Amino acid sequence: MKINLISDTVTKPSPGMLDAMMRAEVGDDVFKEDVTVNALEAKAAKLFGKEAALFFPSGTMTNQTAIKLHTQRGEQLICDKYAHVYNYEGGGVSFNSGVSCRLVDGHRGMMTAKQVEAAINPPDFYHSPLTSLVCIENTANKGGGSCWDFEEIKKIKAVCEKHHLAYHLDGARLWNALVAKNETPEQYGALFDTISICLSKGLGCPVGSILVGSEADIQKALRIRKIFGGGMRQAGYLAAAGIFALDNNIERLSEDHKKAKEIGEILNTLKFIKKVEPIETNIIIFEIDENFMSSEDFVNKLLERDIHIISMGQGKLRMVTHMDYTEEMHSFFLETITQP
Numbered sequence: 001m002k003i004n005l006i007s008d009t010v011t012k013p014s015p016g017m018l019d020a021m022m023r024a025e026v027g028d029d030v031f032k033e034d035v036t037v038n039a040l041e042a043k044a045a046k047l048f049g050k051e052a053a054l055f056f057p058s059g060t061m062t063n064q065t066a067i068k069l070h071t072q073r074g075e076q077l078i079c080d081k082y083a084h085v086y087n088y089e090g091g092g093v094s095f096n097s098g099v100s101c102r103l104v105d106g107h108r109g110m111m112t113a114k115q116v117e118a119a120i121n122p123p124d125f126y127h128s129p130l131t132s133l134v135c136i137e138n139t140a141n142k143g144g145g146s147c148w149d150f151e152e153i154k155k156i157k158a159v160c161e162k163h164h165l166a167y168h169l170d171g172a173r174l175w176n177a178l179v180a181k182n183e184t185p186e187q188y189g190a191l192f193d194t195i196s197i198c199l200s201k202g203l204g205c206p207v208g209s210i211l212v213g214s215e216a217d218i219q220k221a222l223r224i225r226k227i228f229g230g231g232m233r234q235a236g237y238l239a240a241a242g243i244f245a246l247d248n249n250i251e252r253l254s255e256d257h258k259k260a261k262e263i264g265e266i267l268n269t270l271k272f273i274k275k276v277e278p279i280e281t282n283i284i285i286f287e288i289d290e291n292f293m294s295s296e297d298f299v300n301k302l303l304e305r306d307i308h309i310i311s312m313g314q315g316k317l318r319m320v321t322h323m324d325y326t327e328e329m330h331s332f333f334l335e336t337i338t339q340p
Contacts, residue, residue: 003307003329008173008256008282008322011204013241020244026236029055036236040243044197044210047246048189052218054225055239059172059209061230062196064092066211067133069220070166070193073098076129078119082109082142084170085135096228100129108277109140110148113155120163134160137170139177142312145260145283145320147177150187157191167191172198172209176281179253193217202253202282203245204323207238249323256282256321259330263319266334272298284319285312305336 004010013021027033041053056062063085071077077093079086081103085093093099102119104111121128134156139145160167169192171177178185188195194213199205211221225231232238257280264279264286272292277285288295295315302309309319 001306001329001332003325003333005319005321005325005333006308006310008201008320011322011324013206014204014323016248017204017241017244020240021237024236024240026234028233029235030231030233034234034236034239036243037239040239040246041210043243043246045212047185048195048197048212049186050189050195050212051215053210053212054218054221055232055235055242056196056209056211056225056230057207057232058230059170059196059198059200060089060092061225061228062198062209062211063089063135063168063170064096065221065224065228065230066168066194066196066213067093067099067135068097068224069217070133070168071097071099072130072132074129075132076100076102076121077133077135078102078104078116078131078165079135080104080106080109080111080137080140082106082137082140083135084137084141084172087142099133102129102131107143108146109137109143110146110152111136111156112152113159116156117159117163120159120165123163131163131165133166133168135168135170137172139173139180139281139283141173141283142285144277144279144285145173145176145281146278147181147280150181150183153188153191166193168193169195171195173201173281175202175250176253176257179250180257180281194221199242199245202256202322203242203249205238205241205245208242210242252323253282256323256325259321259325260284260319262330262334263321263337266337270338282321284321285316286319287315288317290315302336307333307336 045053120131199208274287274289
């Protein structure tokens with residue numbers, strides 16, 4: 001029995017999702033003639049109370065498009081030092097937009113409004129980059145699936161308005177935060193200029209992310225997506241998976257959170273575990289006590305049992321629960337890690 005906890009991106013479409021995909025009515029989306037893509041975009045925009053939305057093949061392209069539309073070359077965005085847009089998007093901020101990142105030393109991937117305001121460059125000081133955008137990530141992947149305090153998000157919004165900065169949310173795992181914190185998409189849509197939302201992580205789709213925003217911003221994003229090579233043709237087969245996921249796979253994320261917390265509870269009892277980050281959603285980040293064994297040895301011992309996890313570097317290991325991680329797998333895994 002193979003157990004893959006590398007990411008929540010490893011899931012495969014369920015029978016219901018596959019059926020929805022096969023029954024999709026499609027057209028050429030480059031000409032905006034794919035009715036299923038159009039329906040998914042309209043559904044996402046309505047969920048977040050936004051004017052429009054645009055379907056993308058990847059979350060990275062979605063974020064990079066948002067950064068491009070909110071900035072000009074030579075400017076600067078503010079983000080936490082753990083932010084996905086800085087650490088895991090191939091340097092796209094500088095390559096695609098010619099923009100630098102002002103990194104904030106936050107807590108578990110989350111920064112405060114006070115820190116954001118302190119990081120803004122004086123707009124009349126032409127020796128430094130012009131600050132034009134603030135990006136936050138919820139949940140924060142490198143912070144262990146941590147969820148932002150919504151009140152702090154609102155405070156950062158006030159800072160953005162005061163200093164005339166755009167505000168973008170990398171919401172790749174926002175669905176997890178919404179379920180964990182009992183929040184709504186509309187709450188987030190009211191605060192951010194743009195939000196990227198992923199369908200291929202916790203929601204189980206094979207491909208796809210969506211950018212929501214104003215009609216004007218999404219029209220600009222359409223051109224940027226074209227430049228980035230993100231135009232797709234009969235993408236309705238993929239969009240149908242997205243519609244199915246939004247209708248069926250959000251509330252069940254609480255099951256993934258429960259399993260993740262149960263894993264964390266077991267890890268905290270094991271003498272060879274040095275530290276387990278707080279677990280709020282479906283990500284477990286932990287460290288091995290090298291006095292007992294190396295991280296590499298631990299990963300390899302799990303591989304011998306066909307259990308797959310991933311290293312994040314600097315001695316940190318990560319596991320992510322997901323919809324294809326069954327109760328049977330969970331029981332086997334909990335039993336296995338107590339006897340590595």
